[in-house]
Amino acid sequence: MPLVKRKYSRAGCAECKRRKIKCDEVHPVCGNCTRVRTPCVFPAPNHRNKPRRFKSDRTPEAAVLGTAEEAQSSQPMGANLPNPPIDQTNISGQPIGQPNFPDASLAGAHVSNGVAHGFDSMGLADPWPWPIDAALLETVFDDASNLAHGIADFDQPSEGVLTDDVLGDAEWASLLASIGAPEPSKMDMAGENQVSNAELASALCRQYNWGAPEQFYLGELAHGQFARYIFPFVSDTRRCPVMRVVLEYSAAFEYMARAAVALGASLAYNVSRDARHDRNQKKYTAECMRLLGAAFDNMETGSLRHIEGLIWTVLLLTSLFCDLLYPDSAQVPVSWVAHLHEARALLVKYEAAARTSHSSRPFTPPRGVVFARLLFFTYDWIGKMSPGARPAPAEVDRSDIFHSHSSPELVRCGVVVPRGGSDFNMLLCSTPEVVDAVYALFEAMGVQTREENNVDPSKSIGPLKSPSGVIQARTTPAQIRSIMAAVERAANQKIVPDIGPDYRVPHDSLAHPDYSGPGRIALPSGALAYFDGEYYSWCDVAQQSHVCFIHLKLLTTPGLLHVPRNHPMIQSLVREIIALMFFVQPKPADFRPETAVAHTRNYYLPKELFDLHVVMIQLPFRMCIDITDNEDDLEKLELLFRGLLSLGSGNSLSALKKIELALQREPSAPYTEHEYTECYPVY
Incomplete structure (x- = not known):
């Protein structure tokens, strides 16, 4: 939780008074100064305006912190970066348009x-x-969050706050x-x-x-x-x-x-x-x-x-x-x-103030603000929808920023691909229909976990108490229908017309790069992958991966449908998700390791197909680790995350550890009515 601004102690240290926070002055060195690693200076009892220092001038960390050992581990697969050049120049400089901050000394310089x-x-x-x-990250942004408390002056801004x-x-x-x-x-x-x-x-x-x-x-x-x-x-x-x-x-x-x-x-x-x-x-x-x-x-x-x-x-x-x-x-x-939530709330208030100042004429957010809002939504999508997450109601602005007509700058710079039906956002890797489905699921999941005294049984169906004692309010049937309708609308969106089931672009498709007939659809090169004479649509793979993930989250989340892991609907959905991995190719007889990003016993990732596009579609694959018991599926999933790790995606390491545990677990028991009604209660 962010540090709350409150009345500070009169006998507190100088740093806590400056930051206007509560100081635990009963100790020789307060915890706040220990976290920021600054000298803790208390005023002398008899010298009101002459603060004294303790006997040691060392900062708190000099007494309690040691030098950390660098952890070494094995080299991952993939190409290595060259050794960085040697730095023999100074690293300071006076930036353009920014005041000089003499107190901002460079650490270690x-x-x-x-x-x-x-x-x-x-x-x-x-x-x-x-x-x-x-602790250091939290404390620095505690200081910066004072700006959020002090932007009352900015509620009635002058003309032209944003340009x-x-x-x-x-x-x-x-x-x-x-x-x-x-x-x-x-x-x-x-x-x-x-x-x-x-x-x-x-x-x-x-x-x-x-x-x-x-x-x-x-x-x-x-x-x-x-x-x-x-x-x-x-x-x-x-x-x-x-x-x-x-x-x-x-x-x-x-x-x-x-x-x-x-x-x-x-x-x-x-x-x-x-x-x-x-x-x-x-x-x-x-x-x-x-x-x-x-x-x-x-x-x-x-x-x-x-x-x-x-x-x-x-x-x-x-x-x-x-x-x-x-x-x-x-x-x-x-x-x-x-800190991400605080910055997002600050952005929303900042833009709202700008809209107020532009009330006499149409307001178009500048591209810096537009890109920031898109990235905030991406982090919300990943953070709130990741396996195990149970979010509070989303606070992200639900405006029409995701449509090209509201942000023409996104079309001009190639972020949004306008289409006859629905626009495709290359930064979010989805259409607005996916965004609508995400928000529908956010709203349903946001009311799931309530403290027992906050639950209104009249507005939920059969609230059940979890083992931790927290009431889980059941979602209404209307909310479930809303989610399913949004998922269906998103699933029907095709970026490449007549796309095949394996996501190959047909040669007679209007979006094929070699098509020169009437009605040709020109897609950015980042929307397609090319391998062995065939083009594949990254956009359609990303769109369907989001659809599958939302659907799978609906089926497996307590308080929503929460059907058993081995339910036929879930297993069928797992098959659809595994089929998204067009970049996983079976090993040929003449396989050469230098042509692959990574490989296992039966499959490999061609360098021409596998790249960082996969970062944007990995959520359903992460969920499948906990659902499938099929060894072939787990081999493909292991290959995928080994490939991402070799490309520099550090958080793939946790997925690989989960796959290792999944290979050791016992297969799930066959589907039974007893398991359905008691282990996985539904309403």
Whole structure:
């Protein structure tokens, strides 16, 4: 839970008074200062205005924390990243349009004459003194959350709170001039003369005077292979529209630039398992948090734009912390979800204020806000719908942002593919019908778990008490019908006309790349996969995977239908889900391992077919691990997650561990009426 702002103690330490929080002044060092690793300074009893320090000037962590050992593990399958270049330049710099924050010292950097000098040998010269943990992440964003309590001034904003430009004209003129751009003005994202992401990344590195390591991480994330971790269905990583927004914000806010570099280092570690990348990720993350705290201590100028920078920084850090490949599961931060909810609520209020200021004319959200809302929905979809999750009612804005007519910018930059029927969103990998089905399920699941005194039996059918003593309110039949109707509408959406059951694009289809007749449908290259002379539709696979997952969640969630695992409906749905894996091919007699991302005894993943598109369709496969007992299914699932792990998806490790346990469990008992009525009660 986020730290609640309340009246602070008069005898509290200086840091707790500054943050206006309760201080446990009965101890020599309060817990709040211990978490943020800052000196705890209490006022002297007889010297009201002269605070005293304790005998030791060491920070709390110097006395209680040791140096963490780097956990080593085996090399995953797949191609390794090259060793990062050696950093021999300083890592500080004065950003464009951002005030200098002298208190935002770089963690672990040597400071002389006010200039911070970077680590040698990618941080090997100065080992990182402590591991980044959930407490540090939580505390830094506790400071930043004070902004959410203080945005009352922003309820009645002046005209023009939001603009479509991330950077101002002066900042763009300086940034573009530094890379030799002919026109020092904002350029159209879809224009031929657009400044490339690579040029913007180079300009950022020069702006902050970054060395070779930062250039490597930012380059891979901005226009290299890591761009697909942010936008898996992007057609051209060199022109990724989401990363372009990240680069533009990073030019204005150094803390966001540090978050982007930290994410690049994390992905590099996931792929190569080189400990240097992990150390650099921790260093950059700490620098981001320190710069973020300093920025929100100085909010006199540019505060509104800092709100957008904060929101995007939370999104980047969410991507980092929810996909780290942790050797020890106890180190996984759990507080990022709370910070994500706070940032989302801040975005909703921020945009609502902007709409109020534009009430006299139509309001179109700028693309930075639009992309942020789409990413928030993606995280909600993954977080609330993951196996075992029981969400509260969703708070995400349910506007028509998912339709192309409300966000023409998404069509121009290739995120939304307009069609005759329903638009396909390449960032969400779904049509609006899937979004409607997700919200229908959110609403039904949001009323499932209630405390016993909050349950109204008249509005639920047969509430049952779980073993933990919590009442599970039954969903009404009308809600079940609503979910089923939404699932059916989503299942009927076909992105490629006449798509085959194996998701091959027929040669006479209007969407086939070689079709040149009337009515031709042009799809982005990221929508299709090509292998052995055949095209496959990633879009239709993604659409149906979401449909299958929502349907499976409806059938297996307590309080909804909750039928037995071996029920024929569930087993039939499992067959449909396994059939989605067109990228799993049987091994030929002349199989060559170098042609595969990963392989097992009977199957392999061709490099031409298997890539990070699979990240967006993995939820139903994760659920199947707990449902199917078929060894062939489990072999395919194991191959899929081994492939994702080799591509750098760190959270695939938990799925592989579950598959290992699934292979050892006993097959489920045959379906019986007794099991149906007592073990899996339905109404």
